[in-house]
Amino acid sequence: MFLNLISNGFYAVTKRKLENGGAEFEPLLSAVTRNLGDSVEIRIRDNGTASRPGSGTKIFNPFFTTKPPVKAPDSAFHEPRHHREQHGGSIGVQTEPGQFTEFTIVLRGPAI
Numbered sequence: 001m002f003l004n005l006i007s008n009g010f011y012a013v014t015k016r017k018l019e020n021g022g023a024e025f026e027p028l029l030s031a032v033t034r035n036l037g038d039s040v041e042i043r044i045r046d047n048g049t050a051s052r053p054g055s056g057t058k059i060f061n062p063f064f065t066t067k068p069p070v071k072a073p074d075s076a077f078h079e080p081r082h083h084r085e086q087h088g089g090s091i092g093v094q095t096e097p098g099q100f101t102e103f104t105i106v107l108r109g110p111a112i
Contacts, residue, residue, distance in 0.1 A: 005044045005103055006031070012048025012101065019049070038108060039089065045102035050095045 006029065013027035027047065034041040089107040 009044060009046035009048060013046050016049045039106050042105045043102060045100060047100050050097045050099060050101045
């Protein structure tokens with residue numbers, strides 16, 4: 001799941017750099033964790049192209065991807081939802097097209 005999110009972040013920042021970033025654009029991808037006591041929060045954020053306008057919650061549907069079909073034979077976002085359901089956590093996304101995408105994943109478990 002995390003590999004898919006990070007891979008998509010790398011794709012988005014590379015795409016933005018090639019399309020219109022110019023010399024002043026600095027690609028950024030970050031992963032931050034926070035101990036919430038009985039769960040852990042992981043935030044993965046990039047400053048790439050972000051989701052297409054109107055994607056909304058569709059990005060969690062099976063087979064939806066932000067990559068062209070040649071680059072994305074599988075759904076990169078459906079898998080995190082599957083893992084979330086298995087582990088009793090949550091996943092959300094905040095995005096501003098052309099600015100950033102940030103996924104927030106909360107995984108529940110024993111006290112950390």
